[in-house]
Amino acid sequence: MDSRNGVLHRLKIARGHLDKVINMVQDDEYCIDILTQSQAVQGQLSEVDAKILEKHLSTCVADALKKGDNKNAVNEVVKVFRRGHG
Amino acid sequence: MDSRNGVLHRLKIARGHLDKVINMVQDDEYCIDILTQSQAVQGQLSEVDAKILEKHLSTCVADALKKGDNKNAVNEVVKVFRRGHG
Amino acid sequence: MDSRNGVLHRLKIARGHLDKVINMVQDDEYCIDILTQSQAVQGQLSEVDAKILEKHLSTCVADALKKGDNKNAVNEVVKVFRRGHG
Amino acid sequence: MDSRNGVLHRLKIARGHLDKVINMVQDDEYCIDILTQSQAVQGQLSEVDAKILEKHLSTCVADALKKGDNKNAVNEVVKVFRRGHG
Numbered sequence: 001m002d003s004r005n006g007v008l009h010r011l012k013i014a015r016g017h018l019d020k021v022i023n024m025v026q027d028d029e030y031c032i033d034i035l036t037q038s039q040a041v042q043g044q045l046s047e048v049d050a051k052i053l054e055k056h057l058s059t060c061v062a063d064a065l066k067k068g069d070n071k072n073a074v075n076e077v078v079k080v081f082r083r084g085h086g
Numbered sequence: 087m088d089s090r091n092g093v094l095h096r097l098k099i100a101r102g103h104l105d106k107v108i109n110m111v112q113d114d115e116y117c118i119d120i121l122t123q124s125q126a127v128q129g130q131l132s133e134v135d136a137k138i139l140e141k142h143l144s145t146c147v148a149d150a151l152k153k154g155d156n157k158n159a160v161n162e163v164v165k166v167f168r169r170g171h172g
Numbered sequence: 173m174d175s176r177n178g179v180l181h182r183l184k185i186a187r188g189h190l191d192k193v194i195n196m197v198q199d200d201e202y203c204i205d206i207l208t209q210s211q212a213v214q215g216q217l218s219e220v221d222a223k224i225l226e227k228h229l230s231t232c233v234a235d236a237l238k239k240g241d242n243k244n245a246v247n248e249v250v251k252v253f254r255r256g257h258g
Numbered sequence: 259m260d261s262r263n264g265v266l267h268r269l270k271i272a273r274g275h276l277d278k279v280i281n282m283v284q285d286d287e288y289c290i291d292i293l294t295q296s297q298a299v300q301g302q303l304s305e306v307d308a309k310i311l312e313k314h315l316s317t318c319v320a321d322a323l324k325k326g327d328n329k330n331a332v333n334e335v336v337k338v339f340r341r342g343h344g
Contacts, residue, residue: 031142032162056117057246065234074229143332148323160315203314228289
């Protein structure tokens, strides 16, 4: 619950910053400032991803591994890791 | 103008997908599905960044370099590149 | 054993490509070609990381989680994930 | 010359660290330590990329843009940026 609320709070901050990116483009602001703001949003989402992954490993993956259901649980996490690394 | 509208269109799609991430967290959906959706938003923003950078290089950076004002223009672009690479 | 040999094989290919990057810089080759080659090495190392992570989750993390030693095992994996995402 | 030597120096350090990754795998060291070392190599290469890009923008791209040859020079840089962002 607590962790979910923390994640929701961060996601809403990221959405606020994404709204700001949209306004900056509409107002023709300086490209570098827009890029800086957009990269900040991506950094915030990536930080949220780390929180969600942490919870996922401690709960779902832990349960799956205890049941010996390694393969699927591991593959899903590796896929998330790979996607984040181009 | 055209390029700005294209960028705005993509940003609004990314915002729609970020709203979906928020809903998925509120609905306690499966962590891996949330992470997949969040990474998709980051990919869309990164794609927008490439478009903005492209325009920035063709316009502002081109102007600065023609005026011999290399240092600042180059440093700004390198900073954006660095931030995107952890 | 098999997985370790696969990882070693890929790492040696990456080292060969890194040697090529060094030669390209020494021979003053075109910057973009050097960058392309350097990014390929990073992609290969990141692919190796995914393989090592896969093995780590299936073995060490699985053992730790079975013993209820969640916290440390999870934190280490999240740290690796975070570092890969700037 | 100076910048080239700096780049070569950093690349050789990265190669030394990559050799260490290979040794660590051969010695069956702890996966997380191997991943940490591998990610350090990638960070070093990415830092070298930023240096090379900086020089490329100040020289080749500046020359191309002064000649009005924007399109190709810009596309090449955007491609490098994109590749680094998965």
